[in-house]
Amino acid sequence: MLALYHFGPVANSLTPLLCLLEKNLAFENRFLNSRKWEHHDPAFQKLSPEGMVPLLVHDGRVVRESTVINEYIDTVFPDLALRPQDPWLQAEMRVLTKYVDEYFCPALTVLGAHGATSFASKIDKEEMARRLERMPNEEVREKWSRVSKTGYTEDELTDARRRLKNCVARVEGQLSHNEQWLLGEFFSLADIKWYSMAALLPRAVPDLCNPEAAPALHRWLARMADRPAVKALENYRGA
Numbered sequence: 692m693l694a695l696y697h698f699g700p701v702a703n704s705l706t707p708l709l710c711l712l713e714k715n716l717a718f719e720n721r722f723l724n725s726r727k728w729e730h731h732d733p734a735f736q737k738l739s740p741e742g743m744v745p746l747l748v749h750d751g752r753v754v755r756e757s758t759v760i761n762e763y764i765d766t767v768f769p770d771l772a773l774r775p776q777d778p779w780l781q782a783e784m785r786v787l788t789k790y791v792d793e794y795f796c797p798a799l800t801v802l803g804a805h806g807a808t809s810f811a812s813k814i815d816k817e818e819m820a821r822r823l824e825r826m827p828n829e830e831v832r833e834k835w836s837r838v839s840k841t842g843y844t845e846d847e848l849t850d851a852r853r854r855l856k857n858c859v860a861r862v863e864g865q866l867s868h869n870e871q872w873l874l875g876e877f878f879s880l881a882d883i884k885w886y887s888m889a890a891l892l893p894r895a896v897p898d899l900c901n902p903e904a905a906p907a908l909h910r911w912l913a914r915m916a917d918r919p920a921v922k923a924l925e926n927y928r929g930a
């Protein structure tokens with residue numbers, strides 16, 4: 692039995708959701724409403740001591756980290772493979788997913804978290820202090836502490852946009868060699884991982900991610916949006 696705990700089809704939660712849907716796997720949908728702090732429930736924190744999503748439970752065993760979860764799913768359920776057989780292509784795929792985890796996601800998180808400032812700054816100060824105490828992960832605690840006050844500085848936001856510009860250039864370059872999917876004709880976990888962040892770019896940085904500034908990325912986003920599994924993501928937004 693598979694169960695996925697997630698915040699809905701966005702960012703890191705989108706990564707395993709899309710993988711499960713692409714592979715037509717049945718799973719229990721454990722949507723957690725982050726605005727209601729459902730990921731702070733003691734029952735969930737027993738599974739995730741860091742209080743973080745996404746998290747997969749397979750036959751009672753917990754698998755963490757979105758990229759690792761997807762590799763695990765593809766190993767355990769090899770039908771409709773999402774990793775190429777060729778070891779070199781597989782290495783290329785892992786370089787692409789590693790880049791998202793180490794560079795793209797942290798840059799996008801700055802803009803995403805800053806966008807939550809209006810929500811977080813309205814939370815009663817004592818309530819927020821109690822919430823912060825219940826955040827075991829130091830980076831997450833620091834993020835929420837900042838966005839409950841003034842958010843990120845102009846310099847930090849500018850630097851995040853600079854890094855996102857590099858991400859757009861990176862994927863634009865990749866797609867100029869391989870117009871269909873990131874590895875060419877083979878649709879892979881790299882497309883899934885990149886889409887989980889890149890789907891947010893047109894709204895986050897419209898000046899960088901538009902048909903003129905990044906034509907290959909724009910076309911790839913449209914091809915992704917056309918996939919039945921991507922369309923099905925809409926059903927996982929929670930009530």
Ligand SMILES: N[C@@H](CCC(=O)N[C@@H](CS)C(=O)NCC(=O)O)C(=O)O
Pocket residue numbers: 698702703704742743744745755756757758792831
């Ligand atoms: N490297 C982890 C990152 C997971 C992560 O950052 N999760 C965020 C949501 S995207 C989270 O659970 N945040 C908890 C919070 O903001 O309170 C992964 O890829 O799974």
